[in-house]
Amino acid sequence: MPSEISGEVRPEASFFKSKGRFHGIPGWIFSTDHKRIGILYLISILLFFFTGVSLGFLMRLELIAPGPTIMKPQTYNALFTLHGVIMIFLFVIPGIPSIFGNFFMPIQIGARDVAFPRINLLSWWIYIVGAALVILSLFTGGGPVDTGWTFYVPYSLRTTVNVPLAVFGVFILGFSSILTGINFVTTIHRLRSPGMNWFRLPLFVWSLYATAWVQILVTPVVGITLLLTLLERLVGVGIFDPAKGGDPILYQHLFWIYSHPAVYIMILPAMGVISEIIPVFARRTIFGYKAIAFSSLAIASVGSLVWGHHMFVSGQSDLASLIFSLLTFLVAVPSAIKVFNWVATLYKGSIEVKPPLLFGLTFIFLFSIGGLTGLFQGALATDVHLHDTYWVVGHFHYIIFGGTGFALFGALHYWFPKMFGKMVQNTIPYLSWGFLFVGFNILYFPMLILGWEGMPRRYYDYLAQFHTLQLTSTIGSWILIAGLILMFGNLFYSLLKGERAGENPWGSATLEWQIPSPPPKENFEKIPVVKKGPYEYERE
Amino acid sequence: MNGNKDDTSSKIGMWLFILSEIILFGGLFILYAVYRFKNPSAFHLAAEELNRPFGTINTLILITSSLTMALSISCVQKGNRRSSLVFLLATLLLGFVFLANKYFEWAGKIHHEIYPDSPRLLERNKGEILFYGLYYSMTGLHGLHVLVGLGVLLFMGILITKRKIDETNFAPLENSGLYWHLVDIIWIFLFPLFYLIP
Numbered sequence: 001m002p003s004e005i006s007g008e009v010r011p012e013a014s015f016f017k018s019k020g021r022f023h024g025i026p027g028w029i030f031s032t033d034h035k036r037i038g039i040l041y042l043i044s045i046l047l048f049f050f051t052g053v054s055l056g057f058l059m060r061l062e063l064i065a066p067g068p069t070i071m072k073p074q075t076y077n078a079l080f081t082l083h084g085v086i087m088i089f090l091f092v093i094p095g096i097p098s099i100f101g102n103f104f105m106p107i108q109i110g111a112r113d114v115a116f117p118r119i120n121l122l123s124w125w126i127y128i129v130g131a132a133l134v135i136l137s138l139f140t141g142g143g144p145v146d147t148g149w150t151f152y153v154p155y156s157l158r159t160t161v162n163v164p165l166a167v168f169g170v171f172i173l174g175f176s177s178i179l180t181g182i183n184f185v186t187t188i189h190r191l192r193s194p195g196m197n198w199f200r201l202p203l204f205v206w207s208l209y210a211t212a213w214v215q216i217l218v219t220p221v222v223g224i225t226l227l228l229t230l231l232e233r234l235v236g237v238g239i240f241d242p243a244k245g246g247d248p249i250l251y252q253h254l255f256w257i258y259s260h261p262a263v264y265i266m267i268l269p270a271m272g273v274i275s276e277i278i279p280v281f282a283r284r285t286i287f288g289y290k291a292i293a294f295s296s297l298a299i300a301s302v303g304s305l306v307w308g309h310h311m312f313v314s315g316q317s318d319l320a321s322l323i324f325s326l327l328t329f330l331v332a333v334p335s336a337i338k339v340f341n342w343v344a345t346l347y348k349g350s351i352e353v354k355p356p357l358l359f360g361l362t363f364i365f366l367f368s369i370g371g372l373t374g375l376f377q378g379a380l381a382t383d384v385h386l387h388d389t390y391w392v393v394g395h396f397h398y399i400i401f402g403g404t405g406f407a408l409f410g411a412l413h414y415w416f417p418k419m420f421g422k423m424v425q426n427t428i429p430y431l432s433w434g435f436l437f438v439g440f441n442i443l444y445f446p447m448l449i450l451g452w453e454g455m456p457r458r459y460y461d462y463l464a465q466f467h468t469l470q471l472t473s474t475i476g477s478w479i480l481i482a483g484l485i486l487m488f489g490n491l492f493y494s495l496l497k498g499e500r501a502g503e504n505p506w507g508s509a510t511l512e513w514q515i516p517s518p519p520p521k522e523n524f525e526k527i528p529v530v531k532k533g534p535y536e537y538e539r540e
Numbered sequence: 541m542n543g544n545k546d547d548t549s550s551k552i553g554m555w556l557f558i559l560s561e562i563i564l565f566g567g568l569f570i571l572y573a574v575y576r577f578k579n580p581s582a583f584h585l586a587a588e589e590l591n592r593p594f595g596t597i598n599t600l601i602l603i604t605s606s607l608t609m610a611l612s613i614s615c616v617q618k619g620n621r622r623s624s625l626v627f628l629l630a631t632l633l634l635g636f637v638f639l640a641n642k643y644f645e646w647a648g649k650i651h652h653e654i655y656p657d658s659p660r661l662l663e664r665n666k667g668e669i670l671f672y673g674l675y676y677s678m679t680g681l682h683g684l685h686v687l688v689g690l691g692v693l694l695f696m697g698i699l700i701t702k703r704k705i706d707e708t709n710f711a712p713l714e715n716s717g718l719y720w721h722l723v724d725i726i727w728i729f730l731f732p733l734f735y736l737i738p
Contacts, residue, residue, distance in 0.1 A: 115549045182556040190549045220560045224567035228677060236657035237673035239571060244673070245666025250574060254567055 014421065018521035032117035035519060038103030039419070040124050045099060046488075048090040048131065053484065055083040060443075060477040063470050066462055073460040077146035078161075080458055082138070084149030085166065089173050090131050092404050093262060096269035097215075098127075098180060100411050101208045103419060105184065107512040107519060108202045110193025110528045115186040119179050126176040133169030137162045148458060150259070153240040153251045157232055164233045171226040174219045177265075181215030184208055193511075195530035202510045202534040203292050207272025210296035214261045214268075218304060222258030225251065252314055256307035264303040266400055267367075268296055270407030271338055274360045277414050278342050279535040280508045281357035282349025286535045288341035295334035302331045312383045321380055328378035335371055339364060354506070355429035359410030362437055366402025370395055373448060388458075391451025397444045409436070412491060417505050421517040422498030428490040435483030442476030510534045547711040554715040558722050561685075565726055568678050572733060575670045582667020584738060589654075590675075591645060595735035598641050599727065605634035606724045609693075609717045619707040621700060628697050631720065635690045642683050646676075675734055682730060685723045692716050 015035045022030050028040060059079050062069050071079070106114055114120050138144045141162030147155055151170075156163050188209050192201070201209075229251070231237045238244030240251045279286045286292065308316060308324030342364055351357070373395040377383045386392065416424050446469040451457075455466050462470060504513040511528060512519070576583045608630040615624035649672075653660035656676055661669055696716050699705045705713050 115546070116553060119553075178557075178560050182553050182560075185556060186549050186552045189552060190546060216556055216560050217563060220564035221567050224564050227681075228568075228571075231656075231677060235655075237677055238656065238669050239575075239673045239677065244662070245575075245579070245670045246673070247574070247578075250571060254570070257567075 013520065014516065014518040015521045016518055030121070032113070032121045033521060034102050034106050034113050034117065034120060035419075035523075037120050037124055038099055038101075041094065041098040041102060041127075044124075044128065044131070045091055045094055048086050052083055052087040052091055053481065055079050055086070057477055057481060059083060060474040062460070063462070064474045065471070066464055066467060068461075074146060076460045077458075078138075078144035081145045081148050085134060085145070085170065087400075088149055088262070088266075089170055090127075090134070092266040092400055093173075093177060094127060094180075095266070095404065096273060096408055096411060097184070097208055097211055097265075098124075099408075100204075100273065100415060101180075101184065101269060104415065104512050105205055105208055106187060106191065107515065107523050108205050108510055108534075109188060109191060110196050110511055110524065110530060111187065111191035112522050112524065112527075114183050115190055116183050120183055123176045123179040123183070126172060126179070130169045130171075130173035130176060133172060134166055137165035137169060141165060150255060151226070151229060152255075153229065153232070153246075153248045154242055156229060157241055164230055167226045167230050167233075171223055171230070174223045174226075177215050178219045181212040181219070184212035185216065188212075193527050193530060199290065199293070200530055200533050201293075203275035203286065203289070203296075204269070204272035206293040207268045207275070207296045210300040211265050211268045214265050214300045214304065218258045218261045221254055222262075225254040225258070249311070249315055252311050253307070253316075256310045257304075260307040260310060261300075261304045263399070264299055266404050268299060270363065270404040271296070273407045273411045273414070274342060274363050275338075276508075276510065277356045277360040277410055278345050279537075280414075280506050281354055281360075282346050282351050283507075283537050284345055284349040284535075285533070285537065286341070287344035287347075288337070289533070289535070291337050292341050295337040298334040299331060302327060302334070306331055309378055309383075312380055313387045325378055325380050329375065332371060332375060332378075335367075339368060339371075354413075355424065355426070355433065356410045356414035356506075358430065358433050359406050359413060362433070363403055363406045363410065366398055366406060366440070370398030370400075370402055373398060385454075386451060388456055389451035390447040390455045390457055393457050394444050394447030394451060397447070402440060402444070406436075409487065414506070415512075416491065416494070417501030418512055418517045418519070420495055420498075421501050422494055423501045423505060424494045424498060425490055428486060432483050432487035432490060435479055435486060437483075439476050439479030439481070439483050443473050443480050444476070446470070446473040446476070507537070509537055550711050550715060551718075554718050558718060561722055562726075565678075565681070568674070568681070569729070569733075572674050572678070575667070575674065579665075579667025579670060582665045583671050585665070586668040586671035586675075587734060587737065590735050591648075592735050594641060594645050595731055598638050599731045601634050601638045601641070602724045602727050605631045605638070606721050608634065609720045613710065613713055613717050616700065616705060616710045616713055617707055621703075621706065625697060625700055628693060628700065632690060632693050632697070635686055635693070635720075639683060639686055639690075642679065646679075678730055679734070682723070682726055685726070689716075689720050689723050692719060 015033055020027050020031055020033075028036055031037065058071070059076065062071050062076055062079075102114070102120065106112065141164070142160040143162060145151075145161050145163055145166045146159060147161075147163065151163065151167060156167075188201070188205060228237070228239050232240055232246075236244070238246050240246040240248060242248060275286060275292055306324055306327045308320055309328045312321050312325075353361075373391070377386050377392065377395065413424055413429060416422070450466055450469050450473075453466070455462055501517045503515065503517055505517075506513070509532075511530070511534075514528070515523060608627045612624045612627035612631060615621075615627060649655065654672060655661065656673055661672060693716060696705065696713050699712065
């Protein structure tokens with residue numbers, strides 16, 4: 001396009017309508033427009049989310065009563081593995097960065113696209129290939145994997161199910177994550193518009209920046225771990241096989257060197273979303289901008305050094321456990337800094353509880369429960385009791401679903417008008433939020449109690465004394481799913497029938513709200529010159 | 541601004557990618573360190589069986605190929621297309637000879653029935669099994685990187701012939717060079733770990 005050279009582009013139709021080299025579906029799946037790629041991710045990631053939810057629903061249904069209910073034990077093992085693999089590798093890890101990061105980060109920094117648009121498209125394709133391999137592993141070889149999403153050796157070396165293909169699929173997904181990380185770091189360094197200095201970046205961008213570094217630095221570790229597991233299965237190199245001198249504990253180390261920081265890949269972008277939503281609906285500049293920005297970096301760096309807390313009972317040395325426990329307590333500090341700053345931002349604000357803020361506040365509440373329950377496991381003595389129980393399942397879901405999940409719902413409601421140019425119908429979200437919030441707590445709070453009482457995770461059957469709580473939890477899952485159906489139904493309805501959204505329905509100060517909804521193909525007619533911070537409402 | 545045309549961006553991207561590659565191999569180096577620490581004498585015994593001259597020659601070959609790679613870039617920058625292609629071809633050739641040597645080395649070991657899971661290997665000390673497990677995994681993954689590098693360099697050669705890479709636009713060649721040096725440097729660590737340390 002010749003006009004690109006001059007830095008000015010004619011006003012164009014929205015990116016939905018603009019014409020590229022291809023039309024129809026190829027115009028989407030071969031598009032290098034970061035917004036279209038964001039929408040591609042939105043569709044594919046939500047599909048896997050619904051799949052994961054269905055699997056979770058079936059597991060809860062099986063657990064409604066003691067003894068066999070609707071499936072065989074082996075099916076149950078496959079279900080919890082698949083639920084974990086799909087939710088973690090195909091939903092939460094790519095989740096917010098790939099959907100909203102792709103769509104909004106370039107606009108928020110005043111750029112026309114990411115630094116490497118073609119690699120951006122490639123990372124979506126790699127994601128699809130990896131996902132396809134994981135799905136294919138269900139129907140080929142020895143059938144669905146039953147190892148749990150952690151693929152722990154030596155069991156994953158001995159089981160007859162199709163571990164190699166599933167592991168290879170996850171290995172491929174890692175590439176997608178690394179490429180997105182490289183793209184984001186480079187983009188944020190190179191493509192900020194004039195005047196957009198580091199401390200004028202929206203905090204969502206800061207959180208993506210920290211996340212992207214984690215993606216680049218730790219994903220290769222799980223890559224090599226899975227590659228070696230694959231080699232072990234195919235040719236028996238023996239590196240993780242105790243029968244040949246290998247050490248399964250080393251597998252756990254390498255696995256968690258990635259998979260613990262991966263939790264921060266999941267939660268940091270969610271925190272970024274909350275930092276965007278809260279000032280807008282409190283009509284106040286964010287409190288402690290730099291503290292929030294740097295706490296993202298602190299979480300990313302300290303969070304990469306706590307992996308050993310997954311192995312307190314695995315047989316690592318006591319000294320290692322002590323150090324990991326200390327670091328685990330330390331990493332709670334930057335998270336708390338964020339929470340306090342969000343709350344301080346709300347103080348004396350003129351708060352308008354629109355749906356995005358409602359989800360944002362819920363994030364703070366549920367994430368706090370998740371964070372505090374995490375400290376119990378970080379303490380060495382308590383962890384011996386809590387390890388591998390429902391407590392862990394409850395804690396994890398409070399962080400990842402209550403945190404990242406609700407932040408993603410908040411982001412959907414917040415940015416929906418910008419992405420699609422339509423307003424979300426405004427009363428149903430409150431109702432669906434009610435179902436989601438109530439259902440969520442009925443579903444997961446009993447798990448904390450169950451774990452405290454000693455119910456181990458991943459069990460197909462349980463003692464009669466756990467029945468009431470298990471039943472309660474299953475009923476919670478129904479309420480939660482009703483909320484999901486209501487919420488996504490409403491979003492879909494709004495997509496078709498919603499009122500037209502203006503440029504800036506929420507009165508936000510960040511750049512993405514200063515351009516038409518939905519954005520034109522090149523985002524900005526003229527690259528903007530930034531003269532103020534992202535949350536300066538008063539001075540307007 | 542079009543991100544595609546920004547050479548600094550593409551170089552930052554390449555360095556980040558190299559960082560992730562180093563960490564990928566880093567996982568293997570950690571495993572090597574732990575297992576060597578646990579089985580010092582078995583590692584020593586097994587390493588005695590590797591062919592030092594072969595390893596030394598391969599090291600020289602790769603270092604030379606890094607030189608020819610750098611020369612090729614330098615020639616393109618000076619607009620000397622022909623000699624740039626010659627040096628690139630030399631790099632390709634050296635990379636190929638490295639792989640051929642590696643093939644014969646592996647073939648020799650496999651001929652003596654020393655390969656992962658072979659009955660002969662499984663009879664031996666667990667430390668030696670681990671040594672060979674690591675040897676095959678690490679040199680194998682490295683060999684794969686050499687192979688990918690050769691593919692990339694071949695593609696760069698085509699771009700130079702088609703004048704898509706010249707003195708005004710040479711960032712892709714520079715980035716390929718960075719990748720090739722990475723492959724070289726990894727070997728420089730593999731070589732002493734497997735062939736030299738007593």
